Amino acid sequence: MLLFLGLAAIIASFVLNNPQSPLQRLSGTIRVIGIVLLILGALSKAVVQINPGQVGVQSLFGNVKDNTLKSGLNVVNPLVEVHEFDIKTQNYTMSGITDEGNKGGDDAIRALSKDGLEVTLDLTVLYRIIPERAPAIYRELGKEYRDVIVRPIARTRIRDLAANYEAVSLYSSKREEFQNKIFDAIEKDFESRGLVLEQLLVRNITLPQSVKLAIESKINAEQEAQKMEFVLQKEKQEAERKRVEAQGIADYQRILTSTLTDRLLKYEAIQAQKALAESENSKMVILGGKEGNLLITP
Known part of the structure; x- marks a missing residue:
């Protein structure tokens, strides 16, 4: 802003430096003010402060420099534009609950399982930018890289891998394995694009209502079977106790009989x-x- 004001003041001074202008006597003062503003503007543009947890990416007339600016004060070319990138851990959430995710409304991921059922997943991705790769990210993707990398890669990988599992196994026994495979796949994609995947959380898996009812019925049947198994085991233990007791009495009587004399x-x-x-x-x-x-x- 100071650069533009200074430049405008200098131009105005030349315009006013006209013998016929009643403000000719002020042209010199205005020119000095313009020069001072130019100097102050150049100094303010030449010193850039980068906040903690950020790196600066420099671009000059559309050309992006490969070196980054670290946090603190940095001396730069007054003509360059500096774009700050957050290198702290960030999260991107896709959820079916309104206003919980990064996108408004229902943003849950819907995928087809191996048995052809639609599974709905809520996902949170924790990631950060590799500082040295920030210039390449800005050059190739711009500052909206999350919508270009994080979101589409996560959704695509989940849909691809969900097709290898049955819906019930995703909900129960294979959930951890599924999450680990998603992590491995997304981690490679992120690394090739300048991001580090720190953690991936499959927060919720929702199955079709008919499948949920079938699972609940199966769980109830398993619990009832476990209860009956416990009862049978208890009865077996009681029968064994009585058998041992009867055997002890019989042994006692046999010993007593054999030892009695006339x-x-x-x-x-x-x-x-x-x-x-x-x-x-x-x-x-x-x-x-x-x-x-x-x-x-x-």
Whole structure:
């Protein structure tokens, strides 16, 4: 702006430097002012400040210079134009929720799965510019590179890879594998165009309603089967416990039977009959055995 004002002032001074002009005496002053403005304008254009997290790309009459300007103060040709590029981590979101993504309205990605079903995906791409590649990006794509690189590449790669998976597997068992393959494919494309892909987030996968109902039914059936398996396992454990308990009782009885002798049995019988004889309710006790009977009265 100062350059234009200074140039205008100098031109005006020459116009006023006319003997017939009543303002001729001011032409010299105006010329000096114009020169001062030109000098100030040149100085202001020659020193450029680049903000932190940015690099500057210089263009002179349509020619883009390959070197970039770093953050801080830089001395440049006053005639060049400086375009700042953000080299910090940026995100580009494509979502079906209104106003959540970079584009207004429903911007979710719709792709066909291997089994011919339409799958809807919400995606966030985290990326940054390689500083040294900023001049090439500006030269080849301009400052709207996100709509030229980030958006179309991400959407195309997702559609291409989704065709290799069945819809249900994308929703469940193959989701992480699918995301990793997308990352690998997009990373190569980004790198060749001067971008670094830092992270890719498949935030949501929506299946057709009929498939969702089928999945819910399958999950309920699996949960019921797991419940029955638990009950059967518990019953088996209880049956095993009873079998072990019965075996223990049988073993005990077998051992006890094998260790009893006639003397021991006779001794136990005498003790029992003695206790009976000593009872107040007993009237008569008959002791019997192979040797004969013995009558005992209280």
